[in-house]
Amino acid sequence: xxxxxxxxxxxxxxxxxxxxxxxxxxxxxxxxxxxxxxxxxxxxxxxxxxxxxxxxxxxxxxxxxxxxxxxxxxxxxxxxxxxxxxxxxxxxxxxxxxxxxxxxxxxxxxxxxxxxxxxxxxxxxxx
Numbered sequence: 001x002x003x004x005x006x007x008x009x010x011x012x013x014x015x016x017x018x019x020x021x022x023x024x025x026x027x028x029x030x031x032x033x034x035x036x037x038x039x040x041x042x043x044x045x046x047x048x049x050x051x052x053x054x055x056x057x058x059x060x061x062x063x064x065x066x067x068x069x070x071x072x073x074x075x076x077x078x079x080x081x082x083x084x085x086x087x088x089x090x091x092x093x094x095x096x097x098x099x100x101x102x103x104x105x106x107x108x109x110x111x112x113x114x115x116x117x118x119x120x121x122x123x124x125x126x127x
Contacts, residue, residue: 002046004039006032007105013038013052039102050102060109064101067116075120091115 004013013030020031021038030048031038037052053061071077072084089099092111104112 004030004048006035006037006052008035008037008054015046050100057106060106061101064104064109064112067113068101071116088112088115
């Protein structure tokens with residue numbers, strides 16, 4: 001079993017069924033009960049989908065997905081999610097392997113939202 005630590009308090013997260021959070025099982029997750037920060041895992045593994053997220057970070061991740069997902073689902077990168085992340089990595093100045101909303105902190109989510117909104121509005125982030 002992996003050891004996953006909370007970015008907020010430093011405690012080791014528990015590997016629990018998501019029923020603990022959602023009242024229904026959607027699979028396993030890591031949970032810091034101290035901070036109520038959590039993250040799901042890749043199906044069939046114990047590998048986290050990203051970083052543990054508290055309520056604030058979950059809010060910003062949802063907002064980031066709300067602008068990013070249409071970009072690759074039906075926008076400029078239609079059907080090419082990896083290409084969209086590659087573009088975002090270049091715009092954010094991050095290595096592509098570190099560019100995923102699941103890995104972002106609040107500041108990175110906000111930056112991604114700004115970049116993507118500029119792109120979809122025809123702003124200066126074209127590239």
